Amino acid sequence: MFKLGFDNDKYLKLQSEKIRERINLFGGKLYLEFGGKLFDDFHASRVLPGFAPDSKIRMLIELKDEAEIIIAINTADIEKNKVRGDLGITYDLDVLRLIDAFRGYGLYVGSVVMTRYKDNPVAEAFKNKLETLGIKVYKHYGIAGYPYDIPFIASDEGFGKNEYAETSRSLVVVTAPGPGSGKMATCLSQIYHENKKGIKSGYAKFETFPVWNLPLSHPVNLAYEAATADLADVNMIDPFHLEAYGVTTVNYNRDVEVFPVVRSMLTGILGECPYQSPTDMGVNMVGFAVYDDEAVCLAAKQEIIRRYYTALCNMRKGNGSEIEIHKIELIMRQLGIDVNSDRKCIAAALDKAEATGAPAVAVELDDGRIVTGKTSSLLGASAACLLNALKAIANIPKEKDIISEHILKPIQKLKIETLGNHNPRLHTDEVLIALSVSAAYDDDAKRAMEALPKLRNSEVHSTVILSQVDEGTFRKLGMHLSSEPKYQTKKLYHN
Numbered sequence: 149m150f151k152l153g154f155d156n157d158k159y160l161k162l163q164s165e166k167i168r169e170r171i172n173l174f175g176g177k178l179y180l181e182f183g184g185k186l187f188d189d190f191h192a193s194r195v196l197p198g199f200a201p202d203s204k205i206r207m208l209i210e211l212k213d214e215a216e217i218i219i220a221i222n223t224a225d226i227e228k229n230k231v232r233g234d235l236g237i238t239y240d241l242d243v244l245r246l247i248d249a250f251r252g253y254g255l256y257v258g259s260v261v262m263t264r265y266k267d268n269p270v271a272e273a274f275k276n277k278l279e280t281l282g283i284k285v286y287k288h289y290g291i292a293g294y295p296y297d298i299p300f301i302a303s304d305e306g307f308g309k310n311e312y313a314e315t316s317r318s319l320v321v322v323t324a325p326g327p328g329s330g331k332m333a334t335c336l337s338q339i340y341h342e343n344k345k346g347i348k349s350g351y352a353k354f355e356t357f358p359v360w361n362l363p364l365s366h367p368v369n370l371a372y373e374a375a376t377a378d379l380a381d382v383n384m385i386d387p388f389h390l391e392a393y394g395v396t397t398v399n400y401n402r403d404v405e406v407f408p409v410v411r412s413m414l415t416g417i418l419g420e421c422p423y424q425s426p427t428d429m430g431v432n433m434v435g436f437a438v439y440d441d442e443a444v445c446l447a448a449k450q451e452i453i454r455r456y457y458t459a460l461c462n463m464r465k466g467n468g469s470e471i472e473i474h475k476i477e478l479i480m481r482q483l484g485i486d487v488n489s490d491r492k493c494i495a496a497a498l499d500k501a502e503a504t505g506a507p508a509v510a511v512e513l514d515d516g517r518i519v520t521g522k523t524s525s526l527l528g529a530s531a532a533c534l535l536n537a538l539k540a541i542a543n544i545p546k547e548k549d550i551i552s553e554h555i556l557k558p559i560q561k562l563k564i565e566t567l568g569n570h571n572p573r574l575h576t577d578e579v580l581i582a583l584s585v586s587a588a589y590d591d592d593a594k595r596a597m598e599a600l601p602k603l604r605n606s607e608v609h610s611t612v613i614l615s616q617v618d619e620g621t622f623r624k625l626g627m628h629l630s631s632e633p634k635y636q637t638k639k640l641y642h643n
Contacts, residue, residue, distance in 0.1 A: 153443030154198030174350025263330030367448035389425035
């Protein structure tokens, strides 16, 4: 059953105060490298129940008069048409999406920095496009010996060759479409140029996970390892912090490995480094807003199971690896997780599929009730389960039809005869549209529609890999989906 365990308001207050404190540490200007997702951080909202997916943006809004945004993009990613897996759009298009999103919140986007710049027609076309749209663009180049040849990097032939991005605010947030975009190098290059100009500025990093003041083996931190199993990230005790302060904190391998380099760079640029450890560099206050440890532990374990099934499905689709699966299996063993007993919708879905001989879906509602849906001639299992869940919440008898066949049949006819689909069964989005039509004249259908918000945070399991439409509908409703790693048919092409 879903329980809150995170105080979002407290988090926003603490986080804003911490960032202002860090700005003051460097004399009034801070370059803040933002890791993870600034928008729609659903991983954080799933493992920290009560964390709002837009928390980071809301925190920045509190600082918007002091903040501006630089978006970094690796030129090689433009040339390769690199795609964001979660959104299905290329990194260059995501830059435009990010600019629109920031502006929509009233945040100022100062410029775009094209990192590791190399002259090529694709990069030049993108640069020209941005400038035509009135966006300032700056070129940062690859540096020989980066990140280890500190004397060369912190010289006129290293960072000095980069174009200096003009900034006007005390907080400069450096973000990017994805990893490997050069955010840290952008921050350090800017600090180098400003130091040469006699402007005081500093660097800090904002990563939500791992949570530095939760234990290394805490389910929230292990859920982060499961989420990044494909990157081979490993949580670890910060040895620099332990040595400097005698205090145990948690970081992850890449930050620990690169810290000596960052410390040397900052020393080379500023003459000294104010940080004794990678934990020192961070400003994350999320751990201080957890008020129900049991609730976040349960939520994190559910996330680990879902990540496990995602890895299995990715393997089935040809996009995953056995190493990723085995790593998550080790995490589950470490926490004593049993998928069937800890995620009750799994066994319920499998039992329904065995009983009916067709794909099935099960939902565990917020109050702990289990609702299932089977495949029929009218509805796919996902659509049937969704309707049954709404009936259960609204106390409508399961046998009551809340959508008339007079509505369903014409939709099927349209799908098959006009639109050329081969599958006559309705998907979740189609059944919701049909339900909304019924709600105009049927009181039960209206009550079912009004129950939709109560599906949020319920757990869902499907016995087959779902279509993108059904996956997307569950996601938009705030329902947490896992699926068995198999398709409904034996076809080679699935869409």
